[in-house]
Structures are given as structure tokens and as C-alpha cells.
Amino acid sequence: MGEQGSDGGRKTAGAARRAAAGTGASASAAKEAAPAKKAAARKPAAAKKAAARKTPGAKKTPAAKKAAPAKKTPAAKSSAPLKKAPAPRKQVVAPKKATASVPAAPAKTVAAHPQGESRTALVRRARRINRELAEVYPYAHPELDFENPFQLVVATVLSAQTTDLRVNQTTPALFAKYPTPEDLAAANPEEVEEILRPTGFFRAKTKSVIGLSKALVEQFGGEVPGRLEDLVKLPGVGRKTAFVVLGNAFGRPGITVDTHFQRLVRRWKWTDETDPDKIEAAVGALFPKSDWTDLSHHVIWHGRRICHARKPACGACPIAPLCPAYGEGETDPEKAKKLLKYEKAGQPGQRLKPPQAYLDAGGRAAPPLGAG
Secondary structure (H helix, E strand, O other), rough: OHHHHHHHHHHHHEEEHHHHHHHHHHHHHHHHHHHHHHHHHHHHHOOOOOOOOHHHHHHHHHHHHHHHHHHHHHHHHHHHHHHOHHHHHHHHHHHHHHHOOOOOOOHHOOOOOOHHHHHHHHHHHHHHHHHHHHHHHHOOOOOOOOOOOHHHHHHHHHOOOOOHHHHHHHHHHHHHHOOOHHHHHHOOOHHHHHHHHHHHHHHHHHHHHHHHHHHHHHOOOOOOOOOEEEEEEOOOOHHHHHHHHHHHHHOOOOOOOOOOHHHHHOOOOOOOOHHHHHHHHHHHOOOHHHHHHHHHHHHHHHHHHOOOOOOOHHOOOOHHHHOOOOOOOOOOOOHHHOOOOOOHHOOOOOOOOHHEEEEEOOOOOOOOOOOO
């Protein structure tokens, strides 16, 4: 019984030792495991911190910077909300064009018309200018005094390199002495030269008027022909003179391309041609034939009264909004008024015997030669 108790005690003590050893081992294992657990616990924390560090850092990386503008990629531009972007751009551009032309209303056509103007737009603008001038000069007429085709053809030849006024002051004495082609054809050149001296180039002009008078007598029975091809055969008669005669003595349409006409149609950008025949063709193509004669009067009258060669009266011009050359002359309205000529300035016109319509409109007859 005692041995059993001692063995049992031993066993019990051994078990206790083993248990204690096991407990110690477990404790030591636990102690060893604790740092591992702490390390394991630290790893997620460290991972979280690393992730946290990487997340804000990623915003500053180049990749992130490239990602940020991704909102402005072409795909984004093609998105529905941004499709309206072109409309505001057009609205921004249009006011700029408008404001550029607002300061001087007539100038708004200056830069726009000639460069990108279509053929249709040119025709419309040219015809509108003619209509406007017809309202300004409803009494426009040939500014040479004449009573028949013979007087008109002679007066037109004499008008080269001088004013119609000077011719009108000179021809009364000429036609009083030589009323018919037969009379002038047989005239003494020196006597004719003396009469024509005030017109300038009187020797050449004397030769022309005596020569055309002889041609009329010899070739056309003393009558002025009513055809262009016949008129241009006469000495001193070109297409310009022929169209003056045809349009005003025979009622046949023609364009008179004198210096005023050439200057104005180029200013208005109706044509860039400089040769009179080419100008005639280019301008004639813009208008119906029935308008040609009156068109010539309107343009020439405007060139003599307002749209002068050296200093146009732009500030007093009724067609300034349609003129590409607006601003070449005086734009101040008060100063421009001082540049006006003839009836527009309250002065006499160029004819000694103007039509009644001109006098009814306020025009005044020119004084005779030597009247001061």
C-alpha cells in the first residue's frame, strides 16, 4: 500500500513536473509566439500605413498627373455636355467682327466685301449703288450743251483734257460760226484754233473736229451715224465718245468710261481692270443693257461732286456703307461738306443751258465765258 502510495506520489509528482514543464513550455512557447503575433499584428498595420502612404503619394505621381487631365481627353470633348463648346466660340468671334466695323458704320463693308465677295454679291452691291445714286441725282444728264448729234460729237471731242464747263463756254461761238458739218469742214484751221484755245490742246482738237466734219460730209452725207462701228472711224472719236453720242443723241445704251468712271468703279471694286475697253466690258456685265446710259451719268456725276480724285468727301457720301474705299477721303461730315462741288455745294453746274429738271431740283446754270 505504502509503495503504491509512493509510486503514485512519484507518478503524481512526475505528472506535476511534466505538467509544470508543459506549462513552462507552453509559457515559453507563448512567449515566443507573442512576438510573432505582434509582428503579424504589425504587418497589417504596416501594410495599411504603406497603403495609406501610397494612396496620397499616388496623386502626386506622374501617372496620377496624367490621369487628372483625362477629363479633357478627346473622348471627354466628344461628350454631350461639351458639344456646345463651338457655339460659344462662334458667339465670341462674331461680336469681334461686329465691333471692328461698328466705330465707322460705312467702314464695315470696307474689309469684308472685295476680298470674299461672290459674283452674286458683287452684282447686288453694284446695282444697289446705282439705285442709291439715282435717288441722289434724279436729274443726272449729259453735262455738255448740245442741240443735235453733230454738236454733241464735236463737244465730246473737245472735252478731252478739260472740263465740260469750259467746253460749254467755248462751243457757242464755234457753232454760231460753223453750225453744220459742211461749214466746219470748210473752215480756216487758224480761225478754229483761236476759238478753241480756251479748251487746251487746241491745235490737235482743231484738226480732229475739222477732220470728223469732212468725214461726215464725205462718208455719211453730213449726218452723224448711229452705229458704234461707224462712229469710231471718225477722227478723234473713240469708244467713249461714241457711247456718249449713242446714248444721249440716239437713245442707244452705252457705257461712258471717262476718268471719273474709271476711278470710281475701281474704288468700288467692281473691277480691277485699268484698260477702258476692259472696264466697259466688266461693268457692263454687272447691269442690264437698259441701265448703261443712266449708270454712266450717275457715276460721273458722283465723281465730279462728291467722290473726287484727290480728296473724296467720304463723310458726305450717300453710298458710304456700300463703298470698300470708305476712309480714303475726309470722313468728318462737316469738313466733307466743304469739299462738295456744283449744286451739292450751292454752286452753278457745268451747263449754260441745263435741262429744266435740273433747274427744278435746285441746280444753277453755269455762267458764259468771260462772265467772271
